[in-house]
Amino acid sequence: MVQYYAxxxxxxxGVFSFDLEGKTSEQIxxxxxxxxxxxxxxxxxxxxxxxLEKLNTTQSKVSHPYGNRKANKAMSQFAYNKMISAIKNRAxxxxxxxxxxxxxxxxxxxxxxxxxxxxxxxxxxxxxVIARRAMGFKETLPPVLHSLLPEKIAGLHHWAQWKWxxxxxxxxxxxxxxxxxxxxxxxxxxxxxxFSQGALSDLEEKGLSKVKSRKPIA
Numbered sequence: 471m472v473q474y475y476a477x478x479x480x481x482x483x484g485v486f487s488f489d490l491e492g493k494t495s496e497q498i499x500x501x502x503x504x505x506x507x508x509x510x511x512x513x514x515x516x517x518x519x520x521x522l523e524k525l526n527t528t529q530s531k532v533s534h535p536y537g538n539r540k541a542n543k544a545m546s547q548f549a550y551n552k553m554i555s556a557i558k559n560r561a562x563x564x565x566x567x568x569x570x571x572x573x574x575x576x577x578x579x580x581x582x583x584x585x586x587x588x589x590x591x592x593x594x595x596x597x598x599v600i601a602r603r604a605m606g607f608k609e610t611l612p613p614v615l616h617s618l619l620p621e622k623i624a625g626l627h628h629w630a631q632w633k634w635x636x637x638x639x640x641x642x643x644x645x646x647x648x649x650x651x652x653x654x655x656x657x658x659x660x661x662x663x664x665f666s667q668g669a670l671s672d673l674e675e676k677g678l679s680k681v682k683s684r685k686p687i688a
Contacts, residue, residue, distance in 0.1 A: 478602045483594045490549055499552055506556035513566045520561060521604035522554060523573035569604040575629055576600050578636035579609045586648045611635065614664070617657040618681065638681045642674050 486505055490498050513520050561568045573596070580595025588595065599609060610628050611619070615635055623634045638661060649669035658664065661678040670678070 478605060478607050480588055480590075480598055483588075483590050483598070485591075485594070488549075495548065498549055502549060502552045503556045506553065506560050510557060510560040510564055510566050513561070514564050519567035519569060519604070520557060521569045521571050521601045522557065523576065523600050524570045571600050571604045573600060575632045575636060576603070579632055581644065581647050582615075582635065582639065582650065583609065583612065583652065586650055587652070592644060592647075612652045614652055614655045614658055618661065638678070641677050642670065646670055646674070 486509065488501060488505065490501065493501065510520070558568055560566075576599040577592060577596040580597075580599045581592045584590070584595040584598055585592055588598070590598070602609070608628060609632070610616075611631050616624065616631070619631060619634065623631055642665075646665060646669045649666040650664050651666060652664065655663070661681045662670065662675055
C-alpha cells in the first residue's frame with residue numbers, strides 16, 4: 471500500500487499482511503473481506519482512489535513457491551480473485567474509485583528506479599509504480615540507463631526499454647539494488663558502474679561487463 475501526492479510523489483507506504491497458510495476457503499474469504507474493509511475505508515478517509523494490478527492468474531507466477539504447486543496455484547488464484555472482488559464491492563459501496571492497471575514491468579521498474587531511492591521494499595516499490603501508472607505517469611528510463619540502450623531499442627516504447635534493462639540486470643541479486651546509483655551520472659560505459667563498489671559478486675560483475683558490447687560503437 472502506498473499513498474502519493476497528485477504529482478506522483480510518495481507520501482507514505484505500508485504493508486497489509488495476510489496469513490492464509492493452512493486456512494480453509496471460508497477462513498480465507500473472511501480474512502480477505504475484513505482486510506478489504508480496512509483498505510477501502512482507509513482510502514475513503516484519505517480521499518484517495520485505489521489502484522489494482524490487473525493480473526493474469528493463469529500464469530505460474532501467482533503460484534505459491536512452496537509445497538504442492540498445483541494446490542498452491544489454485545489457492546493463490548482463489549485468494550487474488552476474492553481480494554479483487556472484495557475491494558471492488560466495498561469500494562463501490564463506499565464511493566471509492568478503483569483503477570485497474572496493467573502491471574507490466576512494474577516490479578522491475580520499482581526495484582531498479584525506486585527501491586533504494588525511497589527506502590522501501592520491492593513490493594512497495596512496485597505498488598508505487600502501479601499507483602503512478604493509474605495516474606497517467608510514464609516511467610521513462612533515467613538518462614544513465616538510456617545511455618546504454620542499443621540503437622534499435624532506444625527508439626522503442628519505454629516498456630520495451632525497461633524490458634531490455636531488466637533482462638540485462640536479471641541475474642543481479644535483489645538486495646544489490648539498494649546500492650544502485652542511478653542519478654549520480656548522465657552516461658556510463660557499463661552497467662557495472664551503476665552499483666557501489668563491493669555491491670556485486672564477481673559473477674555478477676562479469677555478466678554485466680558483457681552488456682556494454684551490445685551498444686553500437688559510434
